[in-house]
Amino acid sequence: MVRVDREARKAIAEKLVKWYEIKGRQFSWRKEGLEPYHILIAEMMLQKTRAEMVERVYRDFLGKYPNPQTLAAATVEEIASCLKPLGLYNRRARWMKVISETLVSRYQAKLPKEKKDLMDLPGIGAYIVHAILCFAYDKPVPLVDVNVARVLGRVASIEVSGDIRRNRKLHKVAAELVPKKKFKEFNWALVDLGALVCTSKNPKHHDCPIASFCKFAAIEKLKNKCKKI
Known part of the structure; x- marks a missing residue:
């Protein structure tokens, strides 16, 4: 793991937001x-599914x-019927129900604002909880999915394998990089x-x-130079 200093973290965040x-x-x-x-609905749909596919279903579903009241009143079969284009529709429908x-x-049909309460909700994990905290409740928290893990792993030379949820080094770097302002754009940029x-x-x-901050890119550039010699 290569430590990313404060100035580099600031520059990375600024460049990512501008790019986004x-x-x-x-x-x-x-x-x-x-x-x-x-x-919540968007993030549940986005699990293991391309965003472009979710876009087609999301608006009609809402x-x-x-x-929550209308969704709770529906049957699992009715919900699953709307989710069929996304795949895994029976599983998604059961958890949404x-x-x-x-x-x-328990919550008067509103999502709780505290992380511990969100983590207690059935069918969602830390990633969706952080997405809700960031995008719904304006909290500067990191989001680490497979794509983000690959980016951060390459930038900071962190081995990314197995369950990324348990990769402490990865989550430490992610938390350090999140800016206090424009953190939504920053997280979307990484994704x-x-x-x-x-x-x-x-x-x-x-x-x-x-x-220019990426260790993986630097190594690849060096390899390409060596091939030309």
């Missing part, structure tokens, strides 16, 4: 002023189930960078706004 403002993807769940419930019922019965530029195969170093 120009090249970041725009989705319905990234708009300002959304209800926390809307963020049109039919605009709040359970979590909406929990919100209605998009991993999806569009810092891909698992053939990463586009020339398009990466933080390539």
Whole structure:
């Protein structure tokens, strides 16, 4: 692991936010002023699913189930029918049904604001909890999914394998990088960078706004130079 100093962290955050403002993807769940419930539904749909596919389903789903009460009143079969294009629809539908019922019965149909209460909700883990805290409740917390783990692992020379949820070094770097301002854009930038530029195969170093800070990019550049000799 290579330590990223304070100045580098600041520069990385600034470059990522600037890149996102120009090249970041725009989705319905990234708009300002959304209800926390809307963020929850988006994040549950996004698990193991491409964002472009979720976009097609998300708006219609919220049109039919605009709040926890309407979702709790639906059957699992009705919910699953709406989720079929995403795959894993029966599993998603069961958890959406359970979590909406929990919100209605325990929290007056509202998502709690405290992390410990969110973690107690059925069917969601730390990533979705952090997404709700960040995008719904304006908390500067890190988000680490597979794409983000790949980006941070390459930048800081961290071995990324196995369960990324248990990778303390990775989460430490992620927490250190999150800026106090524009943290939403920063988190979206990392997600998009991993999806569009810092891909698992053939990463586009020339398009990466933080390539100059990336240990992996530096090694790849050196390898390419050696091949030409």
